[in-house]
Structure formats: C-alpha cells, structure tokens
Amino acid sequence: MKFYENNNDSIIEGIKNGDHVIIKAFYKTHLPRITRYILKNSGNLDDARDIFQDALVIVFKKIKNNRLHIDCALGTYVYGICKYLWLNRLKSMGKMEAFDADFLKLQDPTDDALDIIVKSERKSLVHKYLLKLGEGCQEILLMFFGGYSLKEIAKQKDLSEGYTRKRKFLCQKKLIELTEKDPRFKEFREVLL
Amino acid sequence: MERTQELFEKIDAYLNGKLEGYHLKSFQEALKVDEALRSEVEKYRLVQTALKDKEGIAFRKKLQNIDSELKNESANKKLTFNIPRINWKSAAVFVILISLISLVYFQNLSSGKNDLFASYYVPYPMEDLTRGEEISSHASFNKLALNYKNEDYEKVIKILENKAETAASDQLKLYLGNSYLNVNKEDKAIKVFQSIDEESAFYDDARWFLALTYVKMNKVNKAIPVLKELNAYNNLYTGKASELIKALKRNK
Numbered sequence: 396m397k398f399y400e401n402n403n404d405s406i407i408e409g410i411k412n413g414d415h416v417i418i419k420a421f422y423k424t425h426l427p428r429i430t431r432y433i434l435k436n437s438g439n440l441d442d443a444r445d446i447f448q449d450a451l452v453i454v455f456k457k458i459k460n461n462r463l464h465i466d467c468a469l470g471t472y473v474y475g476i477c478k479y480l481w482l483n484r485l486k487s488m489g490k491m492e493a494f495d496a497d498f499l500k501l502q503d504p505t506d507d508a509l510d511i512i513v514k515s516e517r518k519s520l521v522h523k524y525l526l527k528l529g530e531g532c533q534e535i536l537l538m539f540f541g542g543y544s545l546k547e548i549a550k551q552k553d554l555s556e557g558y559t560r561k562r563k564f565l566c567q568k569k570l571i572e573l574t575e576k577d578p579r580f581k582e583f584r585e586v587l588l
Numbered sequence: 589m590e591r592t593q594e595l596f597e598k599i600d601a602y603l604n605g606k607l608e609g610y611h612l613k614s615f616q617e618a619l620k621v622d623e624a625l626r627s628e629v630e631k632y633r634l635v636q637t638a639l640k641d642k643e644g645i646a647f648r649k650k651l652q653n654i655d656s657e658l659k660n661e662s663a664n665k666k667l668t669f670n671i672p673r674i675n676w677k678s679a680a681v682f683v684i685l686i687s688l689i690s691l692v693y694f695q696n697l698s699s700g701k702n703d704l705f706a707s708y709y710v711p712y713p714m715e716d717l718t719r720g721e722e723i724s725s726h727a728s729f730n731k732l733a734l735n736y737k738n739e740d741y742e743k744v745i746k747i748l749e750n751k752a753e754t755a756a757s758d759q760l761k762l763y764l765g766n767s768y769l770n771v772n773k774e775d776k777a778i779k780v781f782q783s784i785d786e787e788s789a790f791y792d793d794a795r796w797f798l799a800l801t802y803v804k805m806n807k808v809n810k811a812i813p814v815l816k817e818l819n820a821y822n823n824l825y826t827g828k829a830s831e832l833i834k835a836l837k838r839n840k
Binding site: 515 | 591593596597631632634635636637638639640641642643644645646647648649650651652654655657658786787788789791792820821822823824
C-alpha cells in the first residue's frame with residue numbers, strides 16, 4: 396500500500412526507532428483530529444497536545460514491549476486512546492460520569508490495554524513535570540534514579556557531594572510539588588494508597 | 589508533612605532496602621500509624637518508578653520538540669507539506685497554487701476584481717489513492733485519476749456517484765465533492781462534504797471545501813462559521829481560513 400497513513404508497519408517501525416521524520420509526520424497528521432475532539436468536549440489546545448502526547452507515549456511503550464496488537468490503522472487506535480484518556484480526565488474533574496471504554500478493547504482485543512493505559516498515565520504525569528524542570532535538575536534526578544550514587548554524580552558533575560545531595564532533594568521536592576498540584580494526581584493517589 | 593532532605597533520604601533508604609535493625613523497625617512502625625508518611629512514601633515510589641523509565645522520558649521529550657518545531661513552522665507561516673497521506677509533489681503544488689492565487693487576489697482587489705471563490709479554490713489534489721473495495725481495479729483507479737486530472741468531472745461523477753453514497757472512502761468523497769463543485773452542482777457538493785465525519789482524517793479538507801462551496805454560492809454567513817472552526821486549531825488550512833474570513837468580512 397503506497398498510502399503512507401495506512402501503512403501501520405512503517406509507522407510502527409519508525410516510532411520504535413525514534414525516526415524523527417515519521418513521528419513528526421504522524422504527529423502533524425493526527426493532532427488536528429484529536430484537537431477537534433477535545434475542543435468539542437470541554438477542552439482546550441493545551442489539553443489536546445497533552446492528551447495526544449500521553450497517548451503516543453503509551454503506544455510507544457506498547458510497541459517497545461511487543462504488546463501492540465491492533466486490527467485498525469494506528470491513527471485510529473491513537474484516536475481511541477486519546478478519547479479514553481480525555482473522557483477519563485473529564486471524569487476525574489467531575490465533568491462527566493462513568494463511560495463505556497469498550498471501544499478500546501474492540502481495537503486492541505488481545506491485551507490489557509486499559510490497565511496499561513492507567514499505569515502509563517501515572518508515569519506520564521511525572522514525566523511531564525520532570526521536563527518542566529531545568530536541565531540541571533533533570534540530569535541529577537535521572538542519574539540518581541538511573542542507579543548512580545550521589546557521590547558518582549558529584550564526581551561526574553564536578554560538584555561537592557553535599558551540594559549534589561541538597562540539589563537532588565530540592566529538585567525532587569519541586570517535581571513532587573508540581574505533580575501533586577495536577578488535578579489528575581488526586582485520582583492516582585487514591586489508586587496508589 | 590514537611591519535606592526535608594532527611595525525610596527523603598530515609599524514604600530512599602527504606603525503598604532500596606538499606607534501612608536495617610532499629611531504624612527499619614521504627615520506620616515500619618511509623619508507617620503503620622502515620623498516613624502522611626505513607627503518602628510521602630508512595631509519592632517517592634511513583635517518582636522513582638517513573639524516572640527509571642528513561643526511554644519513555646526521552647520519547648516524550650522528542651514529542652515536545654516536535655510540537656515546538658510545528659508551532660514554529662506554523663508561526664512562520666511556512667506550510668510544510670510533510671503530511672504523509674498527501675503525495676508530496678501534489679501537496680506542494682497545491683499549496684503553491686493556493687498561495688499564488690491568493691497573492692493574485694490581493695493584487696486584484698485594489699483593481700476591483702472580487703471573485704473570492706476563484707481566488708482561493710484549487711481542486712483537491714489527485715494523489716496515490718488507497719485502492720480499496722471502492723476502486724477495486726487498477727484500471728478503474730487510473731481512469732478516475734486521469735479523468736480528474738483532465739478536469740473531466742462529469743466522468744468522475746459517473747464513476748463515484750453511487751459509491752460515495754454507500755461506503756466510499758472519505759478521500760473519494762473529496763474527489764466527488766470537488767467534481768460537483770466544478771460542474772456547478774453545489775447542493776450535491778455540500779451534501780458530500782457534510783457526509784465526511786468529524787472523526788475522519790479528511791475532515792479538515794472537507795470543511796475547507798464546504799466553506800469554499802458556500803463562498804461560491806455567496807452564502808457568507810454559512811461560510812464564516814466553517815472557516816472559524818478551521819481556524820480554531822492548527823491544521824493545513826488555518827492560515828488560509830483566517831485570510832478568507834477577513835476577505836469575506838471586507839466584502840460584506
């Protein structure tokens with residue numbers, strides 16, 4: 396099939412390999428459709444971008460873990476995830492009651508799509524706010540939680556260990572503060588506790 | 589609960605199995621009775637789990653960069669036709685034609701010419717079409733493409749008319765709608781463009797041609813809301829929709 400949009404295999408391969416051109420083309424093609432849906436359902440442009448990125452991260456993880464089994468065009472599947480994420484967000488904001496998420500299972504009948512989405516959303520929230528921190532903070536936190544000791548980080552960054560320790564604390568504190576201010580966090584917390 | 593460096597380090601040691609003996613026992617006892625402490629531990633655990641996912645973070649960062657690039661491109665009004673479902677060459681020609689025609693229109697405006705439809709209308713480009721059930725054979729597809737490119741719209745209508753009413757793809761509907769528009773069957777064009785669902789990837793195209801159909805029929809009050817809708821978010825027609833709204837208001 397020459398028609399690029401419907402060529403799931405090449406898009407999936409592109410996403411898996413982090414191909415900038417393919418991901419950008421997919422992003423540019425499908426964001427308007429998601430935006431239309433969210434604008435018509437009480438959201439704004441930022442919500443649309445946020446939801447679309449969350450959905451793409453979910454798809455990326457599923458592709459990486461070989462857990463993407465869909466019988467439709469990838470764009471249609473991403474649209475379905477966006478719908479689910481947005482309806483879920485409206486629900487958590489008290490703007491709507493329970494909804495039927497069977498449309499997602501129809502697109503991805505073979506796995507635990509909803510469960511993966513809920514788990515990914517929690518992580519996505521932290522990722523979103525991590526990327527709002529300065530580069531220095533991001534680096535220290537990623538190194539620390541990536542397994543480096545504070546002593547190793549201090550050595551690599553040419554900082555004192557005491558300063559690195561303090562900096563890691565302040566960065567993490569800021570990250571938690573930003574994350575817990577998000578209205579979605581309350582809902583996740585109820586699940587976690 | 590006040591967040592201190594000491595608290596974070598204690599939680600970190602607890603979660604990583606580095607608390608021992610008395611310290612471990614007293615922390616476990618505190619967890620049993622202190623809900624705020626339990627909450628802090630869970631938040632710490634969430635951050636720890638999330639930040640271990642380096643791949644996910646890098647991918648989100650990539651998406652944010654792409655989003656910024658697209659915003660900049662849009663702000664610079666450089667309509668880059670990387671859209672994969674459109675044949676690159678056709679799309680490029682399509683945009684250049686729209687741009688040139690708009691330019692001619694604005695130049696002509698001062699000399700009194702005022703045909704907005706003619707100024708903005710460029711037929712939806714023929715491209716590599718998905719040949720599904722609707723256009724099942726290679727020959728049928730070639731025939732359709734050739735007739736459309738040769739502006740033999742009556743023949744295109746004949747090929748597509750029945751299919752579009754049943755299960756034709758939205759892309760085929762765009763060709764049918766454009767063909768109606770070119771043989772002055774605007775009412776039929778409107779019906780076809782309106783039949784493209786808002787969840788379709790071709791919805792923006794359909795709205796643009798719907799608006800142009802209204803412009804052609806001089807139904808400015810119907811065209812403007814459709815153009816405003818296109819102008820509300822970033823898509824292929826955002827800039828042109830905004831220009832056309834202004835032009836329509838000036839001509840009212």
